[in-house]
Amino acid sequence: IFTPEGRSLADSQDDVPMLIVGEIGTGKRTLARATHRLGLRRAAPLFEIDCEATPADEMHRLLLGPEWSYGEIPEVSKIVGHGTLLLHEVQYLPRRLQQYLLALYEEWEEGMTNGRFRIVATSSLPFEALERIGTVRVELLELMRSQLVEVPALRQRKDDIPLLASDMLLRLRAKGGNCPGGMAKDAIKALQAHGWPGNMWELQTEIRCAAQRAAGKEEVTIDDLSKRVVAIGSGDDATGDDAPYVTLPEAVETLERSMLMEALAA
Numbered sequence: 001i002f003t004p005e006g007r008s009l010a011d012s013q014d015d016v017p018m019l020i021v022g023e024i025g026t027g028k029r030t031l032a033r034a035t036h037r038l039g040l041r042r043a044a045p046l047f048e049i050d051c052e053a054t055p056a057d058e059m060h061r062l063l064l065g066p067e068w069s070y071g072e073i074p075e076v077s078k079i080v081g082h083g084t085l086l087l088h089e090v091q092y093l094p095r096r097l098q099q100y101l102l103a104l105y106e107e108w109e110e111g112m113t114n115g116r117f118r119i120v121a122t123s124s125l126p127f128e129a130l131e132r133i134g135t136v137r138v139e140l141l142e143l144m145r146s147q148l149v150e151v152p153a154l155r156q157r158k159d160d161i162p163l164l165a166s167d168m169l170l171r172l173r174a175k176g177g178n179c180p181g182g183m184a185k186d187a188i189k190a191l192q193a194h195g196w197p198g199n200m201w202e203l204q205t206e207i208r209c210a211a212q213r214a215a216g217k218e219e220v221t222i223d224d225l226s227k228r229v230v231a232i233g234s235g236d237d238a239t240g241d242d243a244p245y246v247t248l249p250e251a252v253e254t255l256e257r258s259m260l261m262e263a264l265a266a
Helices: 028-038 056-063 075-080 095-109 127-133 138-145 158-174 185-193 199-213 227-233 248-265
Strands: 018-021 046-050 084-088 118-123 148-150
Touching (some): 018 138, 028 046, 056 075, 056 095, 075 084, 095 138, 127 138, 158 185
Parallel strands (some): 018 148, 084 118
């Protein structure tokens, strides 16, 4: 796995905190887990916290412990050891806990404490937006700047779509059923023409629905794709970077509406 600059994530500086940014659904979580699995700390635990979904009190308990006091070993050090602490949507991590992680990092740098783990964070906001909104401390952002990985949106890497679609079909086929074994050229062309505002989540939903429609066939054709994707693929709508910006809630609403209409029609 390589960054856009060509450096290997597996061979990156293993002690330096890393920040992975990208739109929702681009695969940041998968990339973060792969970074740990392929890195020098792969034999140690990977401990994940969803900062957006976890209440502040619960995050405090997970990181420090229920009755932690200054000078004691934090709970996260006992759990993670020399592994990786993965913080999803780090902009929701309370500033008090950010300050603690910074203090812990300074102690590691000065050799005051052992049990150093690696901090890997993800965010659906660009780095510049994180700087602007100020919910992540400047010091923590600066620590992660040297290991900043930007995951491009699916519309920016359409050459990956044939491989991604084939992999998704193979996974569905492995679960059993009459799932097709491949994608027809017209279906691939339509998929590549779509803008994918929902990124990987939207693509995965499209492939799953198309596979159900094409059950028993050798391959998925353009007739098995949703009307939304086919219409855009034939030039009836705007796509790609020239398309107007669509928020994730709008994309999800559009996807749900399309799926419900197709279900009702069926």
